[in-house]
Amino acid sequence: MNKTLIRTTLAAVATTALVAGLSATAASAFSACQVTDTGGVDDKGFNETAWKGVQDAEKDLGIEGKLLESKAETDYEPNINSFISQNCDIIVTVGFLLGEATKEAAEANPDVKFSIVDFAYDPTIPNVLGQVYATDEAAFLAGYLAAGMSKTGVVGTFGGINIPPVTIFMDGFYRGVDYYNEKKGAEVVVLGWDPDSGEGLFTNNFDSLDDGRAFAKNLNDEGADIVMPVAGPVGLGSAALADEIGTENLAIIGVDADQYLTDPEKKHVYLTSVLKRMDATVVEAIKQAQDGTFEGGVIVGTLENNGVGLAPYHDFEATIPDELKKEIDEIGAGIMAGEISVKG
The missing domain is CATH 3.40.50.2300 (Response regulator)
Structure with missing residues (x-):
């Protein structure tokens, strides 16, 4: 084999390895995927604060955040299913009204981690972490x-x-x-x-x-x-x-x-x-899913743990x-x- 062909072959192998490495890195990026309630992500409050939690996790934990906004209650199930098909590492649903859709999806997909803002299940579901606030x-x-x-x-x-x-x-x-x-x-x-x-x-x-x-x-x-x-x-x-x-x-x-x-x-x-500091509890749920400590159950935000409070x-x-x-x-x-x- 001549030297030119050897160099070309080695370069092709290196390029293939680099592309494969980049693909593996992209594939391995931890993803937190959020489904909003119908108020929209720019509601100046509830959904926006929860989404800030995902954005904070992107900065602080190096994860990838994804968002789907629900325009109507009929969007809940397809939005959740879309994220399941994308193999999200944790799916965060926002709002009491997503309670039933989240429950059905979690029970049908026990290997997928879910966290829901403003809702908790009794009895708890092993792969769902509820975020509720006093x-x-x-x-x-x-x-x-x-x-x-x-x-x-x-x-x-x-x-x-x-x-x-x-x-x-x-x-x-x-x-x-x-x-x-x-x-x-x-x-x-x-x-x-x-x-x-x-x-x-x-x-x-x-x-x-x-x-x-x-x-x-x-x-x-x-x-x-x-x-x-x-x-x-x-x-x-x-x-x-x-x-x-x-x-x-x-x-x-x-x-x-x-x-x-x-x-x-x-x-x-x-x-x-x-x-209602939903951003903080969303970050905590994502952190638990990322570091392997995630368990189904409930996070409760209180005055004592700074999960709720009075603004200036x-x-x-x-x-x-x-x-x-x-x-x-x-x-x-x-x-x-x-x-x-x-x-x-």
């Missing part, structure tokens, strides 16, 4: 704050759909107001929700800004000067109303993310936000009395110590 703990603080800041003695809340991940916010908010009334001998009224009867105001969707505006206006017309919408992007409509009529007439308490940061055009209307007061910092801030800090400590119950 948001009533943080919402309790928001209710106490709202009661202490209301000038009218009336506050309000409404939800998107009457499901536990929504109503747990409303429960905590209501009981935080109750706790304020008990401690202060006050009579601040909560409109829009009764945790004992389970009845309240719901838009029955997570996307209509017009509904957010209308529901907040109705509550405001009934005297509520602080409103907490628990309805994803719907709450942006409430914020737009507050911006129009002025925060002296209506202030908003955000949910899921710090909406002062995620809704910058209307940031000044947010008294605070009840944080931002533009309202100077107007909230120092004594009220101190009381809220003390109540938070009491909840973490088990000395104060948020369950009523």
Whole structure:
């Protein structure tokens, strides 16, 4: 064999090996694949925060993130199946409404790892890690704050759909107001929700800004000067109303993310936000799947482990009395110590 042919052959072998190596590396990249609920990944809250967890994992853990947005509930099953066919290392589904589709897919594919945000199974499923949040703990603080800041003695809340991940916010908010009334001998009224009867105001969707505006206006017309919408992007409509009529007439308490940061055009209307740190629990689920410690079960975000919390007061910092801030800090400590119950 002549020298030219030898060199050509060796070069071809090296190229083939390099391509094979690159293909193996690409094939071996750990993939975390997320299916959103119908609110969309740019919902300024729920889905966006969960997707941030995948993006954080890309930066911190060196994984590959993939996303499929569900435009309707009929997209849940095909989106999940698409990721199963792509051999994703973990599939993260976002939202209570994906509970059934996730369960069916997990049971049909026991070798595929799943994690679902805002849902947990009883009994647990071996290949599914549920991510749930004690948001009533943080919402309790928001209710106490709202009661202490209301000038009218009336506050309000409404939800998107009457499901536990929504109503747990409303429960905590209501009981935080109750706790304020008990401690202060006050009579601040909560409109829009009764945790004992389970009845309240719901838009029955997570996307209509017009509904957010209308529901907040109705509550405001009934005297509520602080409103907490628990309805994803719907709450942006409430914020737009507050911006129009002025925060002296209506202030908003955000949910899921710090909406002062995620809704910058209307940031000044947010008294605070009840944080559900889904990004942190999503990263933890991906980390467990990547390092081999993944087990089915539940991750619970609480005040104590920083899975839930209250956002800074931002533009309202100077107007909230120092004594009220101190009381809220003390109540938070009491909840973490088990000395104060948020369950009523």
